[in-house]
Amino acid sequence: MKKVYWSMSLIVILLLIFDGTGRAVTLRFWTGHGSPDIDKWFDEVLIPQFEQAHPGVKVERLRVPWGELNEKIMTAFAAGTAPDIVFSGTEQIIDEAIKGLARPLNDYIKKWGEYKNFIPMAWKHETIGGKIYRVPIHISSRALMYNKTIFKQAGINPNTIPEKWEQIAELGKKLNLRDDKGNLIRLGADLWYTHQFCQGFYYFLYQNKGKIIADDFSKSLFNSEAGVETLQYFVNLFNELTPPNLPALPSGPIPNFAAGKIAIYVNTPQGISDLEKYAPKEFEFGIAFPFRKSRIIQLYVNGIYITTQSKNPDLAWEFIKFFASSDNLREFNNTYFTINPRKFGAKIDDPFIKQRPLLVAFYEQAQKIGIPYPIIPNYGTLQNRILKDAIDAALYKKMTPKQALEDAAKKWDASLEELRKEGVFEKILGTK
Amino acid sequence: MKSSKREELYGYIFVSPWLIGYILFIVFPVVYSFILSFCKYTLPFTVKFIGLLNYKEIIRDPFFRLSLYNTLYYTLFSVPLGIATSIVIAIILNMRVKGVSVFRTIYYMPAVISGVAVSLLWLVVLDPSYGLINYILSLLHIRGPLWLQDPKWSKPALILMSLWQSGGNMIIYLAGLQQIPEQLYEAATIDGANNWFKFWKITLPLLTPTIFLNLILSIIGSFQIFTQAYVMTGGGPLNSTLFYVLYLYQKGFQSFEMGYASALAWILFIIVLMLTIILFRTSWRWVYYEAEVK
Numbered sequence: 001m002k003k004v005y006w007s008m009s010l011i012v013i014l015l016l017i018f019d020g021t022g023r024a025v026t027l028r029f030w031t032g033h034g035s036p037d038i039d040k041w042f043d044e045v046l047i048p049q050f051e052q053a054h055p056g057v058k059v060e061r062l063r064v065p066w067g068e069l070n071e072k073i074m075t076a077f078a079a080g081t082a083p084d085i086v087f088s089g090t091e092q093i094i095d096e097a098i099k100g101l102a103r104p105l106n107d108y109i110k111k112w113g114e115y116k117n118f119i120p121m122a123w124k125h126e127t128i129g130g131k132i133y134r135v136p137i138h139i140s141s142r143a144l145m146y147n148k149t150i151f152k153q154a155g156i157n158p159n160t161i162p163e164k165w166e167q168i169a170e171l172g173k174k175l176n177l178r179d180d181k182g183n184l185i186r187l188g189a190d191l192w193y194t195h196q197f198c199q200g201f202y203y204f205l206y207q208n209k210g211k212i213i214a215d216d217f218s219k220s221l222f223n224s225e226a227g228v229e230t231l232q233y234f235v236n237l238f239n240e241l242t243p244p245n246l247p248a249l250p251s252g253p254i255p256n257f258a259a260g261k262i263a264i265y266v267n268t269p270q271g272i273s274d275l276e277k278y279a280p281k282e283f284e285f286g287i288a289f290p291f292r293k294s295r296i297i298q299l300y301v302n303g304i305y306i307t308t309q310s311k312n313p314d315l316a317w318e319f320i321k322f323f324a325s326s327d328n329l330r331e332f333n334n335t336y337f338t339i340n341p342r343k344f345g346a347k348i349d350d351p352f353i354k355q356r357p358l359l360v361a362f363y364e365q366a367q368k369i370g371i372p373y374p375i376i377p378n379y380g381t382l383q384n385r386i387l388k389d390a391i392d393a394a395l396y397k398k399m400t401p402k403q404a405l406e407d408a409a410k411k412w413d414a415s416l417e418e419l420r421k422e423g424v425f426e427k428i429l430g431t432k
Numbered sequence: 433m434k435s436s437k438r439e440e441l442y443g444y445i446f447v448s449p450w451l452i453g454y455i456l457f458i459v460f461p462v463v464y465s466f467i468l469s470f471c472k473y474t475l476p477f478t479v480k481f482i483g484l485l486n487y488k489e490i491i492r493d494p495f496f497r498l499s500l501y502n503t504l505y506y507t508l509f510s511v512p513l514g515i516a517t518s519i520v521i522a523i524i525l526n527m528r529v530k531g532v533s534v535f536r537t538i539y540y541m542p543a544v545i546s547g548v549a550v551s552l553l554w555l556v557v558l559d560p561s562y563g564l565i566n567y568i569l570s571l572l573h574i575r576g577p578l579w580l581q582d583p584k585w586s587k588p589a590l591i592l593m594s595l596w597q598s599g600g601n602m603i604i605y606l607a608g609l610q611q612i613p614e615q616l617y618e619a620a621t622i623d624g625a626n627n628w629f630k631f632w633k634i635t636l637p638l639l640t641p642t643i644f645l646n647l648i649l650s651i652i653g654s655f656q657i658f659t660q661a662y663v664m665t666g667g668g669p670l671n672s673t674l675f676y677v678l679y680l681y682q683k684g685f686q687s688f689e690m691g692y693a694s695a696l697a698w699i700l701f702i703i704v705l706m707l708t709i710i711l712f713r714t715s716w717r718w719v720y721y722e723a724e725v726k
Contacts, residue, residue: 071685077476099476181570184561380686385495392670396583 024058025312027319028083031061032069033138033302037335039063045331050322057315070095070380077101077309084310085319087137090125090300091383094375097128097428098419102305104131108317114324122341125301125372129429134303135324138338140268141297141366142203144168145275148284150175150186150263161288165191165204168264168290169237175263187256189264191237197391198383200266202374205230207292212374217416217425222387223402223409231394231401233292238395258283269362273337287358289365299370301341339366377419386411469695475688486695496696498671499679500703505587506675507654510594514650515643518598522605523635536606543600547659554593555580555664565592580665583672590660590673601646608642609635640719648708655704676700 031042047059062083064072069088076082077099088096096102109115109132115123122136148158154175162168172189179185191200201222202212210226213219221227254271256262258279275285289297304323306316322328326342333340334352339362344350353359376383390408393399399407419425444451469486473479490496525536542550557564558579566576579589612635620630658677661667667674667682680700684693 074475074685074688101476183570378687380688384686385682389671392668396670398670 024056025315026058026060027085027312027316029059029061029085029087029319030064030069030073030083031087032064032066032089033087033336034063035336038332041332041335046323046328050319053322054315054318059319073101074099077307080309082307082309084312084316085304085306087302087304088134089302090140090373091376091379093126093133093303094128094377094379096305097131097133098377098424100308102133103308103310103313104133105135105306105317105320106130106132109135112321117326117343118341119343119367119370121299121366121370121372122301125299125375126303128375131428134305135320136301136303136341137324137329138302138333138336139341139366139370140270140300140302140338141362141370142266142268143297143362143365144191144264144288144290145257145267145271146264146286146288147257147260147262148286149282150260158284158286161286161290163288163290165207165233165290165292169240172264173240186260187262190262191264191266197234197395198387201230201234201387201391203298204234204292206296206298206371206374207294208233209293213376213412216429217377218420219416220409220412223405227405228402231391231405234391235394235397235401239397254278257285269339269359270337272356272358285358287361289361289369296369296371297365298373299339299366300373302338339363377424378415382412382415386415465694465697468691469698471691473689473691473694475690479691482691486692487699489692490695490699495671495674495679496699499674499676502587502672502674503655503657503676506591506657507651509588510591510654511647511650513591513595514598514601515646517595518601518605518646519639519643521598521602522609523631525602526606526609536603539602540599542597543603548663550593550597551660551663554596554660558589558593580673581669583670586665586669586672590657590664593660594654601650604646605639605642608639612638637720641721644711644715644719648711651707651711652704655700 034042042061047061050059051057066089069086070092073082073086073088082101086096086101093102118136119139122139123132126132126134126136144161146158146161151158151161156171162171168189169191172187172191175186175188176184177186177188205212205222205227208226208230210224210230211221213221254267254274255278257265257267258275275283279285289295304320306313306320310316323332329340329342330350332338334350337359344363344367348354348360348363353363386408390399390404394401394404398404468479470481470483471479472482472485521539525532525539545553556562560566560576560578560581563576563579565579569576577585579585616634616638617630620634625633656677657675658681661673661675661678662681665673667678676696677700680693680696683689683696
């Protein structure tokens, strides 16, 4: 019995000693962004350097699968166990503001003095009702990539790709290749991923001089003439350009593009990284930024925020400042093959980017014609359920584009009105 | 303390880890979800009591009806076809032939592979251009459907996939078949019965308790279909694979309407409970127990 008593006493004393003295402050950092290279950079470069510069501070990073980030954050908030810092996606900013997950950073940013060194478009996306909720970390966008070898084989000049989407679609049809049995063995053009119809629709809608939602979130605007025309165009693409036996491409289009099974497809700058890694050395591809009525490209701004449940907001801000420093952002974006939201002047002098003309093109276009991705409140329901269903209904010809969009607009407006009545917009915009 | 009391106390102490786990992780969530079903609880906001409003909204919700229809469609085809397939395989594998245990293992294997892995595998099998099924059909000069990309074929595709996983039920039927006394077949053979007659009059009636068990389990399982739709289709195309539990999940963890999702869960529980009661109440008409006199 004595032995048990002494052992227990010793354990209690040891626990008291290690709990009371020299315990590190832990910053919990969750990120939905990552890749093997980025994970390595976080764990071997960014976090150790920050910890070295801040003795007694430990950063605990958790990479959350992209599709589960929202779910995990919401449930953590409900349980009162949210992390200190979250690095989230372009669509999430509005939920972070409405649901009170993100702490406004205006005061911190004012003292920081780096505001002017970022692209204004990036800040515009991270600001709602005058409050800045996130610091932009990286930007992505979409461009058209095409296989120059296939173009040459088909007798098409690979350096003069048409500028308009309609012409690209026509070209895509010509580049479809079938075997003797009529099976499609090469897809001429895959102009949008099948699971990203909403993003594709927004892209074309804004290029068609349309808008998705009013700036004060009072009503939907996508059922305009521009919207109906856009969806009709989208339906035509889906039903004419996409042959009935289109490959499902479960592995995504990159392996098929690299293997010459797709001649033209739309992808992000990260696609350049994948092609550098996986495509054969002789693989030659070009990049273009086609348009419809308006020459713009949409920018997907991804940012980092301090949660309202963080017990160490000042320290969390130190981490964000460190991460968003000029050197670290350059290293992060070059590793991730994304666009650095910091201004890069008239000429890009970063050797990593300069070596890659296609990446240079992304940077230049983002600065010249980039507009932020639209912000949609309650996007889980409005976008991912109502609008997606409307687009699906038009694509599968259950409804005309006009009917589908009008039906969806009614549902959006009813839902927005409900949010307005709940005082959601008043809270974030200061308007009724 | 009396020794019997002390023994009782020890008993409780020994079962307490399980008991505490059961109360915390089963009883409490079930009771809490029942309470939440009467509340508006949109994460991460506070809970507000709204009475029966969630249930009233569900009745008007077209996605509730659609997801229920999709689930019933899936159940209606996958359960009987699954039972028939399992029985046929079990009968074949009940034959005394060399190497039968190898085949039993092969047929059982799909049942032990995780749902996500199976779903990823079948994404490739069902690929309209490169998939195995359409390749086999092309050898017969048949142009295969678009499967998961076609709203008309997406549910049949998932039903087909479920049949591939009949190995789990097959093992139970195999055990049921081995319970049937050999002398019944011997007596029937002496009386001149052919194989079909023996199957119809001996095997099937004596297998009905096993069929009944599997029927209940399969119906419960098919009402809970989730992984395949979540991984392979996300409910599409055109919501043709939006099954009940997937819709419940979307409401709970994508729209974060926990109160609404809880009400959906309780409606599902009531539907499955009613079906199970109906099956139990009607089982006396077709389930035969060996010792039973009718």
